[in-house]
Amino acid sequence: MTNEKVSAAPSVRRLPGYLNIIRAFQEEGGEYISSAAIAKELDMDAIQVRKDLAITGVLGRPQRGYPVEELLTAIERFLGWDTARDAVLVGVGNLGSALLGYREFNLHGLTIIAAFDTDHRKIGTVIHGVKIMNGRTMDIQLSRLGIKMAILTVPAGEAQETANVLVQAEIEGIWNFTGVKLAVPVHVTVQNEDLSSGFAMLCIKMHNKRGIRGINGG
């Protein structure tokens, strides 16, 4: 099971991208979509698309492709996005503010219902429709709200301390943008986000396209 999880991770990462394409296709009235059509939109291989979609349990039909409605439902259910997910955001700096206004999240069932900061100039204000609450009383507020997921965008120096408070308040999942490796109990899930990963991919692809060298760095 553990190995299976690791190997499926890249497939899971690609599912949100598939969702966008399949939704757009549905809005245009399409009932069946082929793996080739999806692959073309994403500049991918159709075999990889079929492999990725297989994890949702929906199979394409010969000559027709995937039933769009069934595929959308299956992907959303697989990701747990069929039920809305409420989260809080902790640390309303530049990145935190940007994420509060990131509209794609709503499409994916993620609703940020409150944000926390310790800066008194921010507390009580509303940013992109989200109220900023006092970070010093976060433990009490979280218990009251019954939230299980937190987006962590505090400065690196405050990351572990803040994570400790989140764990105490029975948060089960932390989406960690701080760049700090967090120590949490085994029942808590941490997803580390590093925006530089995409930059690494861009650099490599540009190198390859220029023909300076191949992927093997030779």
Add this chain to the structure above:
Amino acid sequence: MTNEKVSAAPSVRRLPGYLNIIRAFQEEGGEYISSAAIAKELDMDAIQVRKDLAITGVLGRPQRGYPVEELLTAIERFLGWDTARDAVLVGVGNLGSALLGYREFNLHGLTIIAAFDTDHRKIGTVIHGVKIMNGRTMDIQLSRLGIKMAILTVPAGEAQETANVLVQAEIEGIWNFTGVKLAVPVHVTVQNEDLSSGFAMLCIKMHNKRGIRGINGG
């Protein structure tokens, strides 16, 4: 070669994370680091770490591990991060502003030397040390600056139009945060960024941990 590129992508994505850990290890005076030590920090499998690092051409030594200095140099050279990379950012909204202040980029040799926007209240101001220039004269400015890489954070409705200007101005790589599929000539590289990918991973991991279902969604 094409297949090789696709299969190596997850490895490339993990390299920035390895860099952070290996740098921290070096700062503490370590000369050799084992794949097991790296794997432990990232909660990964040591075999996967060795496989990933193999693409840089550096081999670990039995009983000792990887020579830290050599490994750092090899990863940075592989990613093209040994030479500083200049980029511009186009669209200084919430996400754009946040990326201007994202300090991790500097660690990775990415320097944002200018930003563009069409909002007259922003033009001429300086955000996180980066000057905001007039987006309407972007083509002229880009030619003058000789920049090859652009970070695209304009609203979705302006994405393709802005990309056209970038292509005209001989930009070779676009890091695309707009969620729009861009049509560009074949010599231009586009790296699409979707912040929701990480959210997908967090949702799946939380599901698995709760034991509600496995990765196969059954």
